[in-house]
Amino acid sequence: MxxxxxxxxxxxxxxxxxxxxxxxxxxxxxxxxxxxxxxxxxxxxxxxxxxxxxxxxxxxxxxxxxxxxxxxxxxxxxxxxxxxxxDAMVAMEGGFALFSEDRLQVCNSQFRQLLPDVESIIKPGLAFDDYLAAVNASRYLVHEEGEGSKARGRLAVTAQGPSGQRFSSFVMALRNDRWFQISYRQTSSDNMAVLQTEITDLVRENRREKNRLIDQQAHLLQAAFDHMSLGVCTFSSTGELLVRNERFGELLGIPLPLLKKGTRFQRIIEHIERHEILDRTSQDPEISNWFKALLRGETIQQRFRRRDGMSLDMRVHSLPDGGFIVSIMDITAETEAAALLERRVRERTAELTEANRLLQKHAAEQTKIEAALRQAKEVAEAAHTSKTRFLAAASHDLLQPINAAKLYLSTLTETVEQAEAKEVVNRLNRSFNSIETLLQALLDISRLDSSGVEFNVTSFSLGNMLQGLAEDLAPLAAEKGIKLTILPTTRWVTSDQRYLMRCVQNLVVNAIQYTERGRVLVGCRMAEGRLRIEVWDTGIGISDHDQARVFKEFTRGSGGKGTGMGLGLSIVERACRHLDHALKLKSRPGHGTMFSIEVPLAAAEYGGHGESPVAEAPPEGSLDLIVMVVENDADELNAMTRKLENWGASVLAASSTAEALALMQEIGTPPDILLADYQLDDEDTGIDTIRTLRAMAGEEIPAVIISANRERELLLLAREMSFTVLNKPVQLVRLRALIDWQTRGRAA
The missing domain is CATH 1.10.287 (Helix Hairpins)
Incomplete structure (x- = not known):
């Protein structure tokens, strides 16, 4: 309850x-x-x-x-x-008041008595905004011109603190040069505390310090002016002198009474003109109008020369307040230096002109020399081109009879039975082989020295190439009693197969020729991502002196019994340089030599591109085929026909594409294989023969181009048209193997 x-x-x-x-x-x-x-x-x-x-x-x-x-x-x-x-409010030096809910609660006497015309309204209950309005309207406040509204605005402005409380602080100037700082802040209990602090002494002290600093800066500025080598003088917007240094009067020869503060700029100009201080020839005729130009805000720069010879540089710049500053510099040394430099420039120009004349004369002579050299170069290039064309024609014309002779010798070898006659035939074979080797070497060097040499760089199996070399060179090594060992490899490489085979063949032949007993070893090993083909022998070796010259043409090592002309290593060096294959030589006299060629590795493929396939063994038995032979040389056509007939083939011999076409139409069936020379009469070629017969037969007749042409275009065309290129002089073993390989599918 x-x-x-x-x-x-x-x-x-x-x-x-x-x-x-x-x-x-x-x-x-x-x-x-x-x-x-x-x-x-x-x-x-x-x-x-x-x-x-x-x-x-x-x-x-x-x-x-x-x-x-x-x-x-x-x-x-x-x-x-x-x-x-x-008691605390009475003891406070400044005024203090406390407003609660924007109403005055309590204040001290200093707060009420600050502004006499506001004292009467300062009573408990006075609104805070009314207090600010009364202070703004007080006649005891001192406002600078144009600042009254700004001052009143500052009294009414408040700011917001981080917690949303109002605060403000401003300075108020009263009559009799008194200054107060008014601060008011909202307390945590939403009351407003206002504090009036007199700062008159602080303001006066700051004013005195400011005036002292201004005076000090003025003294420093005047001292800097007086110690400058530059004459400086400033003028007001009305043209009256404000500040100057002694150097200004010294440079212009103006008396000190005329340089006192307040002297007009026009008067100084008139004094200079009247006393002819400056050389009349160097004066600007518009000098009397400078003041007008400065009033328009223009910048003036003029150089003068005093009557005593001193050179002066005068510059006049406008100042932001409408005045201007005049600076005068003694440039006598610079003027004399410029004159000296100008004189030296004239002298140097004369020297350069003479040197230029001599250079032009020399250039004219050099032009004549270059024209003569150009003409000589053109003659040399024409001679080289002529030589290249001659060698290209000679390669065909020389290899034609050699090829025919070898075919006849091959037939003669099979038919001669007397021992004495066989010996003669064998000697003839060796002689023709030597001629063929020498001719091939000369042609290779000619091609490698030509600026337009081309290579057919492909990826191929190195093992097949080395196997072919082993079969070709085994009889030469056996004849000399040397053991030739070529280690098999399954690696594929990237190079020109014909030139690489030629290089390795030359190295092996060279090793056999300079080895009296022992062996020759060919093998491959890896070398930093490349494959190194090495040829070792146990021959006489090469001395350090000879190692520097063995790669030159027609050079052989001392003490050797080689039968060549000294061209093999020269061909190897040229081919490896063009193909970017590293060629190295190591040798010890009396112990043997090692040559190596480094070639890039390639990914293994299931089929490679070569000039001709390598047969595992020479085919035997009768060649029961219809063979079309197209050759414009009658002797070579006859020799090739007889050789093919000895092998058991039925031969259709023709000297041109038209005859070959007529023969095929006559027998009513295409041949089993076509053997055609590349270069025929009257711009006719073996390529035309292949295209014509295949078009007439409606099928792809197996074809072989027999030619001395080793250009890349022919090999690319062979790959495109699916025929094989066999180089002259023809190796009969390879020819027989090639015919058997090309016709194996048709026979089946």
Whole structure:
């Protein structure tokens, strides 16, 4: 029934009402009547309740007394704090005021008395914005011209702090040169504290320090002016002298009374003209109009010469305030140096002109020499071209009879039975082989020395090439009693197959010729991502002196018994240089020699491109085929026909494409294989023969071009048209193997 949270006065009132209700109830019980015992019992119960309520009442009264004491103490503390605050505000040097809910609560006398015309409204309850408006309107504030509105604006501006509280601080100037700083800040309890601090002494001290610094800077500036080698003088916007140094008067010869502050620029100009201080020949006729030009904001630069010979450089620049500054420099030394430099330039120009004349004369002579050299070069190139054409024609014309002779000798070897006659035939074979080797070497050197040499660089199996060399050179090694060993390899390389084979063949032949006993070994090994082909021999070796010259043409090592002309190693060196294959030589005299060629490796393929396939063994038996032979040389045609007939073939001989076509039409069937010379009569070629016969037959007749032409275009054309190129002089073993390989599918 009693809420302990209610004030003590309310709790006491409720307890009194409860007690009265209980007493009234007890009295009504006596009036109703009852037994004495029930009355006594009710009285005892009522007394107990009264005692309990009395205790609660005493406890409540005690609590109320303590609360009253604490409240009295709080009142006393508040009064003491208010007295201390009033004492502190009175003791403060500046004005202080506290605004609560934007209304003035308390302030000190300094705050009220700062502005006499505002003092009357500064009372508790004054709104903060009204206070700011009154301060803005006070006649005791001092505003500079044009700054009144700005000052009032600053008084009304407030800023927001990080927590959203307002704060501001500004300086206010009063009459009699007094200065105050007004600061107000919103406290955490949303009250506004305003503080007025007089800063008159600080402002005056800053003003004195500023004036002192200005004076000091003026003295420093004047000292700098006085110690400058440059004459400097500044003028106001009206042309009156402001600041100058002594050098200015010295350079222009102007007396000191005329250089006092306030002298007009026009007067100084008139003095210079009147006393002819400057040489009239060096004066600008418009010098009297300089002042007008400066008023228009123009920049002036002029050089003068005094009558005593001194050269002056005068520059006049406008200043931002409308004035201008005049600077004068003594440039006598520079002028004399420029004159000396100009004289030297003229002298040097004359020297260069003469040198240029001599150079032009020399250039004319050089042009004549270059023209003569160009003509000589053209003659040499024409001679070289003529030589190349001659060798190309000679390669065909010389190899034609050699090829025919070898064919006849091959037929003669098979038919001659007398021992003495066979010996003669064998000697003839060796002689023709020597002629063929020498001619091939000369042609190779000619091609490698030509500027337009071309290579057919492809990827091929090195093992097949080395196997062919082993078969070709084995008889030469056996004839001399030398053991020739060529180790097999499965590596593929990238190079010109014909030239690489020629290089290795020359190295092996050279090793056999210069080895009297022992062996010649050819093998391959890896060398830093490339393949090194090495040729070892146990021959006489090469001395250090000869190692530097063995690669020159027509050079052979000393002490050797070689039968060649000394061209083999020269061909190897030229070919390796063009193909970018590293060629190395190691040798010990009396122990042997090692030559090596490094070639790039290539990925292995299932089929390679070469000039001709390599047969595992020379085919034997009768050649039961129809062979069409097209050759414009009658002797070679006859020799080739007889050789093929000895092999058992049926030969159709023709000297041109037209004859070959007529023969095929006559027999009514295409030949099993076509052997054609590349270069025929009247611009006819073996290529034309292949195209014509294949077109007439409607099928791809196997074909072989027999030619001394080793150009790349022919090999590319062979690859495109699917025919084989066989070089002259023809090796009969290879020819027979090639015919068998080309016709194997047709025979099946």
């Amino acid at each position: 009693i809420d302990p949270n209610d004030p003590y006065e309310i709790q006491i009132a409720k307890q009194a009402k409860i007690i009265d209700a209980l007493i009234n109830r007890a009295e009504r019980g006596h009036e109703v009547g009852g037994t004495a015992y029930s009355l006594f019992q009710s009285a005892i119960a009522l007394q107990a309740e009264v005692w309990e309520k009395t205790k609660d009442l005493e406890k409540a009264l005690d609590t109320l007394g303590r609360a009253s004491s604490e409240l009295e103490i709080a009142y006393q503390a508040q009064e003491r704090i208010q007295r201390n605050l009033a």
